[in-house]
Amino acid sequence: MANPNGKASITHVIFDMDGLLLDTEKFYTEVQEIILSRYNKTFDWSLKAKMMGKKAIEAARVFVEETGIGDSLSAEDFLVEREEMLRNMFPTSELMPGADRLVRHLHENGIPISVATGSHRRHFELKTQRHGELFSLMHHIVLGDDPEVKQGKPSPDIFLAAAKRFEGVPVDPHSILVFEDAPSGVLAAKNAGMSVVMVPDPRLDSSFHENADQVLGSLLDFNPSDWGLPPFQSAAC
Ligand SMILES: O=P(O)(O)OC[C@H](O)CO
Numbered sequence: 478m479a480n481p482n483g484k485a486s487i488t489h490v491i492f493d494m495d496g497l498l499l500d501t502e503k504f505y506t507e508v509q510e511i512i513l514s515r516y517n518k519t520f521d522w523s524l525k526a527k528m529m530g531k532k533a534i535e536a537a538r539v540f541v542e543e544t545g546i547g548d549s550l551s552a553e554d555f556l557v558e559r560e561e562m563l564r565n566m567f568p569t570s571e572l573m574p575g576a577d578r579l580v581r582h583l584h585e586n587g588i589p590i591s592v593a594t595g596s597h598r599r600h601f602e603l604k605t606q607r608h609g610e611l612f613s614l615m616h617h618i619v620l621g622d623d624p625e626v627k628q629g630k631p632s633p634d635i636f637l638a639a640a641k642r643f644e645g646v647p648v649d650p651h652s653i654l655v656f657e658d659a660p661s662g663v664l665a666a667k668n669a670g671m672s673v674v675m676v677p678d679p680r681l682d683s684s685f686h687e688n689a690d691q692v693l694g695s696l697l698d699f700n701p702s703d704w705g706l707p708p709f710q711s712a713a714c
């Protein structure tokens with residue numbers, strides 16, 4: 478069913494995590510820049526676009542292949558190399574603007590919410606160390622190393638697994654709204670038959686916006702009424 482504004486009427490919401498709820502994409506960017514500089518190469522946003530949102534090993538393969546360093550550094554060794562740096566950065570993770578307000582608003586209004594992140598358990602724990610209370614409002618959380626997630630985004634696996642775990646009768650994918658920052662994540666949600674609000678980094682090429690149903694500069698700009706969801710009671714500050 479559609480709203481008068483032509484958008485699907487939403488009953489359930491699934492959030493991406495890295496770069497959407499948490500400002501963690503910058504850590505991956507920084508570490509990748511450091512590693513590439515050793516090979517006298519630079520990291521750019523066309524490569525970033527191909528990596529973000531994916532499972533670690535899938536993103537690592539893209540990294541070594543696209544940069545041409547695969548003969549010197551395997552995808553597996555790249556993951557080992559970046560691990561120590563990331564482990565020190567992740568506990569400092571901060572929320573993206575508007576994430577706290579939107580999650581609390583949906584929870585307070587009884588909209589079932591969940592998280593579907595390509596991040597695996599160990600990294601998830603580090604990233605959410607300071608945000609346990611907010612993440613406890615999620616009905617469930619599906620991680621990249623979940624056995625049901627055979628393939629990472631853009632495969633629909635993770636969003637279909639998240640949809641199945643809501644309580645009650647099976648939820649029609651058309652009633653689910655996904656929030657994503659990554660091109661692969663937007664595609665994964667569309668492949669799962671869901672609607673997607675994309676909140677991309679401004680450095681991402683705008684050609685990646687076209688698969689999303691709505692593109693916002695920030696979660697602060699989200700208007701729940703566009704999707705038949707309860708409106709905010711006060712303006713964002
Ligand atoms: O954007 P997410 O939450 O699916 O995370 C994916 C990787 O961990 C980072 O790109």
Ligand SMILES: [Mg+2]
Nearest residue numbers: 493495496658
């Ligand atoms: Mg993301």
